[in-house]
Amino acid sequence: MLKTKKNSASTYLLATFFGLFVLFLYGPMFAVFILSLQGPEGQLTFPMRGFSFHWLKAVFEVQRVGNFIEPFGRSLSLGLLVTVFTVVISVMAGLAFRRRFVGSNLVFYLTISSLIVPSILVSLGIGIVFGLVGLDNQWYSSALAGHLTWTLPFAFLxxxxxxxxxxxxxxxxxxxxxxxxxxxxxxxxFPLIAASVIGVGLLGFTLSYDEFTRTSLISGETNTLPLEIFGMTTNVTSPALYALGTLTTVFSFVLIGLGLTAIQFLSRRQNNT
Known part of the structure; x- marks a missing residue:
């Protein structure tokens, strides 16, 4: 008969530590989920006041302060645009750097330097340059440039x-x-790197969709979703803000699921061929 090996005290200690770590990471998120399912009289803090999907529906309606639909559309369209540019440029750069060329080290360090330079300085520089060429009022152009300084170095590496x-x-x-x-x-x-390209695309979209600092200095009066949420937190708001967090989290998981499904499909197709 095989004897089962007893777990030591250190095993339980490490398991407890890991459980507390997971709770630290996801506890606030679950608190937002719970508070978004309150009744019409719900508030921004516990205890809950009833249970309903009222605030999930309220996200798509006119808010007392701010608006969700239009900023979400801007963040979504900007994120998709950033994803396309990030994937195309990073793949082309990866192909180029397969062979050394004159100035390759300089190009490499210049590319990743935006990860070191404070994002505020990068955004101010972009705002000044776009103002000189007359594009300071075109939020999508300056925001696109600002987000690419954040997504491209990661995708390039x-x-x-x-x-x-x-x-x-x-x-x-x-x-x-x-x-x-x-x-x-x-x-x-391309078929061999397609799964990795999908991963790079998801990374680029996520970084752009959640970007706040760079966008705050170059978007002007037109808010993306993170800027709109920040503006609402400085005013009297409602649990609709939590409901928005719940819906955007579901949206993110749907994107991840689609990406993983596409990767598995490409892997099976490659194995069959």
């Missing part, structure tokens, strides 16, 4: 790691069979 592990023998075999550079990329390279 990820793509460097992806292409650093990429086996070039697949491309060499395709060229030996007469495939052009474009055909080799779309038929050989």
């Amino acid at each position: 990820i793509m460097l790691g992806i292409f650093g592990r990429f086996n070039p023998s697949y491309e060499e075999a395709a060229r030996d069979l007469g495939a052009s550079e474009v055909t080799t990329f779309w038929q050989i390279v």
Whole structure:
């Protein structure tokens, strides 16, 4: 008969510590979820006053202070635009850095320098430059530039790691069979990195959708969703703010689920071929 090994005291201590860590991470989020399910007389603090989906519906209605629908549309459209630019530029940069070229080190350090420079300075610089060229009133252009200074360095570093592990023998075999550079990329390279590209896209969208500091200095009078939420917290508001947090969290999990589904589909397709 096999004897089961008893767990030591350190095992229980570490498990308790991990449980407290998870509670520290997700406890505030669950508190927001619970408070968003109050009745019409609900307040911003515990105890709960009834149970209903009233405030979830109120998100889509006119608020006493602020507005949710239009800022969400701006954040969504800006996030999708940032995702496209981030994916395209990072993939092209990853391909370029597979071979060393004159000034590659300088380009590399300039690319990641925006992660070191305070975001306030980056945003102020973008605002000044766009003001000089007459685009300071076009919030989507300046916000796009500001968000790309945040998303591109991360995506660039990820793509460097992806292409650093990429086996070039697949491309060499395709060229030996007469495939052009474009055909080799779309038929050989891209299917192999597609799952990673989806991950980079999700990262770019998430960073843009949640970005506050850079956006606050270059968006002007037009708010994205994080700016609108911040503005509402400085005024008298309602549990609709918590309901918005619940809905955006569900939205984020839906995006993650779609991304994981796409990655699994591509992996199965690649294994079958």
